[in-house]
Amino acid sequence: MNKAKTIGWIGTGVMGGAMCGHLLAAGHTVSVFSRTREKATDLVQKGATWCASPAAVAAQSGIVFTMVGTPAEVRQVYFSADGIFDGLNKASTMVDMSTTAPSLSLEIAETASQSGSYAVDAPVSGGDIGARDATLSIMAGGKESVVNEVRPLLDCMGKSITYMGPAGSGQHAKLCNQLVVAGTMIGVCEALLYASKAGLDCNQLIAAIRPGAAGCWTLDNLAPRIIKGDDAPGFMVNHFLKDLGIAVQEARALQLDLPGLKLAHKLYLETQKIGHGQSGTQALIHALNEL
């Protein structure tokens, strides 16, 4: 078996499962591991090989993708006993598509380099739907030649792959993405709250302001859900809060005071606290409504 051409995939949740599915559909040989084995059943039926640990996946593969949850989970998958580094072949490439701390991506890249391997951080934007439809935006950090090597695989999962710079840069870009998302979400929720108190028809309001300077993805995609009272997650509050928490820490490390980020972090903690951790990010409106 030419291990350089086989792919490992770790983390088969809603997003990871869909993304790995695109690689299988493109004809790649894939080994998988997931904390919850049942979540990989569908992929195994489609031809993936189940492995008992991240180390076992790494031992089978030339390129290992990870799509897990929190930075703590990323750390465990890479560094624990039975973790990726425990089974890794020389000259392998790891691609972490989770949103995690840039400093952790750097640590993975440095450890990889010490063992003659390579690491890329390639977090994504676009949510469940983007993963399912292979329309993700992917922001990649690492050695440019290595990113170019895995680009054909990333192309199976996303519609836009942007090289952002050295290890950690993909994560930095993703955090910037979340800063903009946080700002637009606060603006849109406050506008809808104001509008409904002032007696405006919120749908008319959207129609009136969307062609101008207020135009944004959140107004087009989430404001209609808010008006309908639909809290279903495109992207979950718990996950967004994880990203905002990472951004707060990184901003502090960069000695940056970002009051909008701090406000968003505080408001989303509140949103989680009132029982909307598993709602979509648009549930921010409920926290604002209770102020």
Next chain:
Amino acid sequence: MNKAKTIGWIGTGVMGGAMCGHLLAAGHTVSVFSRTREKATDLVQKGATWCASPAAVAAQSGIVFTMVGTPAEVRQVYFSADGIFDGLNKASTMVDMSTTAPSLSLEIAETASQSGSYAVDAPVSGGDIGARDATLSIMAGGKESVVNEVRPLLDCMGKSITYMGPAGSGQHAKLCNQLVVAGTMIGVCEALLYASKAGLDCNQLIAAIRPGAAGCWTLDNLAPRIIKGDDAPGFMVNHFLKDLGIAVQEARALQLDLPGLKLAHKLYLETQKIGHGQSGTQALIHALNEL
């Protein structure tokens, strides 16, 4: 002269001058007044008739448009001696296109009604360029039949005219517009600040995040100016701050706590204080940079 068909225009600044010009270009008879007479010279050369006061304009007109600055200036133009109400013909219509307090629009509408006339509040979004190119978004409040009567005239100035409800509703909608703009601006500025501290290429960042959930008018139109260090106003900090101040007061009157709005108001006061009152709204980045 059939006064019902002649138009009065008060306020011929950069925006008002361009908007009034479109009415002249469409063949309408227009009387004008402006606090600074020189600012009306161009319109007079194009066929407008100069009047010595708002009252004189009103006496010549069946429909009076106003496009002035602050709520205090709007109040003066309507209610002072020599103001519009001093010269108004019976059954006239007034259309205030300034962004002002919804409560002031209501007061104008009530006064109009007492004297057998009508008032519409029709603030705009789209800035200097929208005024020049007649592509403004116009949000109208007042009696719907009266708004429909003036709609052909509004069509000369804007590409989208939305009826929002009774008097004051146009102003409420405009304030909602500004709430969204404030949120997106904070998000975009904080993202660019973070990106540059983290060593990312800001142009690549925009390319990477604009197709997704971070996509917004501000990212497309103002982020490139921020990167170039271009503070030139599309919309001036001083004017935005006026709007945010009105929004803060109105939110208080509606018993709404809007922390994003309060933050934006505070940050723009800071932007003004460090000498950027006449810069474009993107100059917020300088205030954030000094935190």
